[in-house]
Amino acid sequence: MSAPRPASRDSSSIRDLALLVGASVDDLADAGSVTGVTLDSRAVQHGDLYAALPGARAHGADFAGQAAAAGASAVLTDPDGLQRMRADGVDLPAVVVADPRSVLGAVAAHVYGTTGQTLTMVGITGTNGKTTTAYLVASALEALGHRTGLIGTVETRIGDERIKSVRTTPEASDLHAILAVMEERDTDTCVMEVSSHALSQHRVDGVVFDLALFTNLSQDHLDFHADMEDYFSAKAQLFTPLRSQRALVCVDDVWGRRLAEQSGVPVTTLTTAPGQQADWVVTVGTEDPTRFSLRGRDLELDLRSALPGDFNVANTAMAAVALLLLGEETDAVSRAILTDPHVPGRMEKVTAPHDEDLLAVVDYAHTPDAVEAALAALRPSTKGRLVVVLGAGGDRDRGKRHGMGRAAAGLADVVVVTDDNPRSEEPSAIRAAVIEGARSYDSHARLVEVDGRAQAIREGVRLAREGGPGSVVAVVGKGHETGQEVAGVVHPFDDRDVLRAALEAAAP
Numbered sequence: 001m002s003a004p005r006p007a008s009r010d011s012s013s014i015r016d017l018a019l020l021v022g023a024s025v026d027d028l029a030d031a032g033s034v035t036g037v038t039l040d041s042r043a044v045q046h047g048d049l050y051a052a053l054p055g056a057r058a059h060g061a062d063f064a065g066q067a068a069a070a071g072a073s074a075v076l077t078d079p080d081g082l083q084r085m086r087a088d089g090v091d092l093p094a095v096v097v098a099d100p101r102s103v104l105g106a107v108a109a110h111v112y113g114t115t116g117q118t119l120t121m122v123g124i125t126g127t128n129g130k131t132t133t134a135y136l137v138a139s140a141l142e143a144l145g146h147r148t149g150l151i152g153t154v155e156t157r158i159g160d161e162r163i164k165s166v167r168t169t170p171e172a173s174d175l176h177a178i179l180a181v182m183e184e185r186d187t188d189t190c191v192m193e194v195s196s197h198a199l200s201q202h203r204v205d206g207v208v209f210d211l212a213l214f215t216n217l218s219q220d221h222l223d224f225h226a227d228m229e230d231y232f233s234a235k236a237q238l239f240t241p242l243r244s245q246r247a248l249v250c251v252d253d254v255w256g257r258r259l260a261e262q263s264g265v266p267v268t269t270l271t272t273a274p275g276q277q278a279d280w281v282v283t284v285g286t287e288d289p290t291r292f293s294l295r296g297r298d299l300e301l302d303l304r305s306a307l308p309g310d311f312n313v314a315n316t317a318m319a320a321v322a323l324l325l326l327g328e329e330t331d332a333v334s335r336a337i338l339t340d341p342h343v344p345g346r347m348e349k350v351t352a353p354h355d356e357d358l359l360a361v362v363d364y365a366h367t368p369d370a371v372e373a374a375l376a377a378l379r380p381s382t383k384g385r386l387v388v389v390l391g392a393g394g395d396r397d398r399g400k401r402h403g404m405g406r407a408a409a410g411l412a413d414v415v416v417v418t419d420d421n422p423r424s425e426e427p428s429a430i431r432a433a434v435i436e437g438a439r440s441y442d443s444h445a446r447l448v449e450v451d452g453r454a455q456a457i458r459e460g461v462r463l464a465r466e467g468g469p470g471s472v473v474a475v476v477g478k479g480h481e482t483g484q485e486v487a488g489v490v491h492p493f494d495d496r497d498v499l500r501a502a503l504e505a506a507a508p
């Protein structure tokens with residue numbers, strides 16, 4: 001889906017843009033001007049600067065002809081891109097630099113006039129919990145009367161407008177267009193997820209976050225990052241003066257502790273781990289696991305998580321301290337944090353119209369750590385059997401498949417292994433890796449392989465029902481997603497709809 005564009009735009013001279021990024025202006029004296037920027041030839045609007053970037057699969061310059069036909073006024077590219085477009089007979093004015101991706105943020109900020117002076121920016125990074133924490137912060141701010149924008153895995157929200165997301169963090173050209181729209185509509189605070197891909201690919205260039213949050217780090221994305229150190233370094237970039245003014249870091253894991261030590265910006269720390277030192281310490285209630293105290297140097301708040309699961313105590317505590325750091329009063333924070341943000345596809349209960357003593361949940365756990373957290377959260381509510389239905393995504397970190405299977409076998413009574421988004425991979429090979437992980441855990445968990453996710457969900461419901469009253473079926477990995485990508489084609493598929501239909505069809 002294309003990003004929204006601001007309604008009113010000034011034009012930027014192409015020559016000025018070249019000067020801004022240190023490109024040669026020799027041939028750009030009368031090159032004209034641009035009113036927008038995009039790096040996708042399919043999204044070009046009349047008067048745009050088309051950023052033709054080299055990529056892993058293609059060079060954007062090979063689509064410059066398409067961009068020109070759609071009304072692009074100029075191209076930003078590298079020397080190879082210039083050669084390619086000229087060879088294809090595209091004669092648009094070109095701003096040429098060695099690494100165009102690295103100047104795209106500055107160019108987009110200039111074209112859209114995003115000065116960073118009107119919006120308070122909150123950026124959230126970490127392996128798990130970004131979306132949930134972003135929703136918690138945004139809905140609490142809304143409850144406190146702020147005009148809040150949200151950008152993340154599920155959607156972009158600008159006022160009442162909702163735009164479905166393609167990526168967690170938009171490319172810099174789209175991001176600055178979105179921020180300009182937010183400014184135009186008098187948004188005062190923007191809460192956004194910042195993925196490690198975004199930090200590695202300059203997607204948040206031109207933005208300095210007022211507050212940056214770190215949730216946690218565990219295995220994911222090792223198809224893109226060489227190893228955990230490299231993944232950590234990408235995340236750590238957010239905590240440097242170029243990118244943020246101050247930080248809130250959860251120091252429950254070793255990566256958070258390292259980050260707090262090395263951060264180049266002032267850091268506030270928070271922990272939920274017993275015995276761990278931090279500026280803010282969370283202690284969970286013994287009777288009600290959603291109640292917790294948040295103790296700072298000279299302040300203590302009694303809070304409740306509006307979302308189920310131990311891990312949501314951490315997310316809620318992070319959101320509460322973020323609000324305090326943004327200047328909200330203690331009482332207001334205690335009240336606003338109770339707002340249930342309704343995070344789609346995260347621990348989302350699915351119910352069928354008839355009464356049934358079965359808990360059915362859809363969750364987005366797609367890392368070993370998240371599978372463990374999600375199932376551990378469901379165990380206390382399980383009186384019968386805990387059944388998990390899961391697979392793993394194709395063309396993504398292969399190493400996490402084993403850990404996901406292992407975590408599932410360690411915590412569930414029945415593990416139904418099926419397909420997630422196989423993408424270009426052979427589904428049975430992905431399932432085999434998950435099964436191998438599940439087998440590596442010496443547990444009594446029953447293991448079932450089902451080819452086809454819909455069939456697997458139906459089987460999960462049947463097996464949970466077989467476990468008697470108080471059984472739980474958790475369908476994890478795809479959460480809010482509304483499609484399943486198989487062999488390059490996205491078929492409509494929503495775990496929540498399929499699970500609801502399975503519950504209805506199999507009604508006792």
Ligand SMILES: CC(=O)N[C@H]1[C@@H](OP(=O)(O)OP(=O)(O)OC[C@H]2O[C@@H](n3ccc(=O)[nH]c3=O)[C@H](O)[C@@H]2O)O[C@H](CO)[C@@H](O)[C@@H]1O[C@H](C)C(=O)N[C@@H](C)C(=O)N[C@H](CCC(=O)O)C(=O)O
Nearest residue numbers: 039040041053055056057058059060063167168169195197
């Ligand atoms: C690894 C990765 O992030 N790759 C992104 C990157 O791809 P790339 O540089 O290899 O680009 P390419 O496909 O070779 O194409 C080259 C250029 O031609 C352009 N092009 C291509 C085809 C065309 O018809 N017209 C056109 O203009 C492309 O826009 C691109 O600029 O730039 C592309 C253009 O923006 C992205 O679509 C692509 O995201 C891919 C599809 C992707 O799946 N990314 C995921 C892994 C991702 O970014 N995930 C993170 C983290 C998720 C999380 O943990 O929450 C996210 O922020 O979403």
Ligand SMILES: Nc1ncnc2c1ncn2[C@@H]1O[C@H](COP(=O)(O)OP(=O)(O)OP(=O)(O)O)[C@@H](O)[C@H]1O
Nearest residue numbers: 127128129130131132153311363364365370373374
């Ligand atoms: N603080 C946390 N610690 C561990 N696991 C968590 C935490 N918060 C959420 N999870 C688990 O991770 C899953 C994904 O959560 P969420 O969508 O909030 O994370 P995310 O960082 O935005 O993920 P993604 O990068 O895929 O968008 C949840 O469905 C839940 O199973």
Ligand SMILES: N[C@H](CCC[C@H](N)C(=O)O)C(=O)O
Nearest residue numbers: 366392393396420421477478
């Ligand atoms: N934001 C995650 C999505 C993973 C979701 C899972 N369903 C898959 O397809 O692997 C990523 O880019 O890795």
Ligand SMILES: [Mg+2]
Nearest residue numbers: 130131153168
């Ligand atoms: Mg997310």
